[in-house]
Each structure stands twice: as C-alpha cells, then as structure tokens.
Amino acid sequence: MIEKQRPTARNILDAVVQAMYEAQEPLDEGLILVPPVFDVLLHPKAYQDLKSLVPRIKKQAKRRLDAELERLNRRGSEEGFFRRAAHQALRWFSAERYLRRAYGGAAAYERAGEAWSIDIGVTAEPDAGLDYLAVETDFAAHAQTAFKGRPTVNIRRRTVVLPDGRFETVLTTDRPAPPLTPGAHRLPVPRPAPPDALARLTYEDETGRRVFYMTTSPIRIGRRDAGNDVDLALHALPDVSREHARIRRGPDRAFAIKDVSRFGVTVDGEKIHPGDREDERAGWHPLPPKAEIGLANVVFITFEAL
Secondary structure: OOOOOOOOHHHHHHHHHHHHHHOOEEEEOOEEEEOOEEEEEEOHHHHHHHHHHHHHHHHHHHHHHHHHHHHHHHHHHHHHHHHHHHHHHHOOOOOHHHHHHHOOOOOEEEEOOOOOEEEEEEOOOOOOOOOOEEEEEEOOOOOOOOOOOOOOOEEEEEEEEOOOOOEEEEEEEEOOOOOOOOOOOOOOOOOOOOOOOOEEEEEEEOOEEEEEEEOOOOEEEEEOOOOOOOOEEEOOOOOOOOOOEEEEEOOOOOEEEEEOOOOOEEEOOEEOOEOOOOOOOOOOEEEOOEEEEEEOOOEEEEEEEO
C-alpha cells in the first residue's frame, strides 16, 4: 500500500494556477475574466507542516498568477498579429464577413478584482486524506448582503488535485459570509480534539467554517442571541431558533437528536419529528455515528462520533 504524501508548496502553486485556468469566464467577445479569489484547502496535518511557509507560498502564488496573466495577454497579442496577417492574405479569396468571424481579434485576459486574494486553510471535508489539495475560486471576496430573505448561495469552482496528478474541477455552493475584519482568517485553523471529546461537529455559519467538539451530554444548539445560553451558538438567520436542536449520548455510547425548533431538523436529508421541549425523555431520534444535520435548511452540520 502506497503511503499518502502531503502536498508540497510547489503542488499548491501549480494547483492555484490550474484553478485560474479552470475558472476563466468570457465576459465579451474580446474579454475573458479570471478570478481574483483563491482558497486553498488542505488536510489539518498538511496545514500544520506548511504553516510557517504560508506567507511565502501566498506571495509566490501571486507572482505566478501575475506571470500567467501576462503570458496569456502576450500570447493573445502575438496571435492577433498572425490573425491580421492571415486576414490580409486571405481577403482576396473569402467573403469579408467570414473572415471577421474566423479571424477576429484575440481576447484580452483581465483579473476581475483589484488584487489577488489567497487564503490557505483546512478543509471541512471529513473524509479528506493527508494528500488532499483543493482550490476554490470566486470572482468576489465576499457576497453582497443587500438582499432580503434567505442568503444568496454563491456558486464557486473547486479544483481538486487527484491522486494520479490530474485536476478535476466541480461546481460547489457556498453560503456567503459577511466581510472579514482586518487580519481575520476565512478558513478554520486546525485545533486538536480535546481528550474528553465525544463528537466533532463541523459547520459553516455566517462567520465561516467552524469546528465544535462535544465534550458533555446533552448539548443544545441554537442561534446566537443576547442572553441565549446554548452550547453551540450559531451566527445564522432567524429561521434557526434560539434553541433549535439537542444532541445526547446514551449509556450505550449511541447518540440521539431532538428537534425543539420552529422550522425543523433533518438528518441525512430526512426530516425528523419535533419533540417536546419540556419532556427530556421523549422525542429523541437515533443519530448515526456520521451524519449531516440540517437546521431549517439554513445551517448544515457534519456530525462525527469520536
């Protein structure tokens, strides 16, 4: 069995450049946009190994992106010269309108934002191995928050480096977070599990990706609010109740969940019946050792028994 190796700094730079190519967006006949935002996702151990090099990696990645953007535009300029030459040579034999279509001017490549934004952090994928490396790209640093109702869902591209070295790009959905404060880190910094941890809950609310360790039983989960005393407080829409769900571990080490909310709880996509907030014994539903918990279809939590 081949032992998995963590990505090197060079692998990260190559993946960032590849992600730029994968996410190109034609804006007009003569203009193609490339994304300015790159979020590099690593396994926690790989992140720890490379943590001291993160500033250097980010700086070099920006240089690589500048060089690639310049190369694309230089190549387009050279192609434009040859196209014009071909146009002059063939204009005597073809209709002008055909030539305009076949030998139009080369497109220019432009960064969609004022500057490159590169973050390196830890993936929230529970099954990611040591060799996991993915780059998510976006055309905006954060989503606009001027819309009413439920938050807009961002469509992002995630470029994953496969074990054989090939790249695979898929579309992902990402609920927008508010603007970061200066010096804040959008991606979670790895934190080891406490020795008394019973379960790990990985989620993403309006502040970004987070990890919560369940160390007592039961725990209460709900929306963060003034005077609200819950174990896991979420920055979320009012659709999430101030106390939304409870999780407990029984004497047999099996977990259970109770819905005490207004807009419901799902476990692996299946809605569970609500329980009585006042009756501590009734209304509990079995919770698998690994499951996705949905709160009002607003916040989704990856639950893992430890």
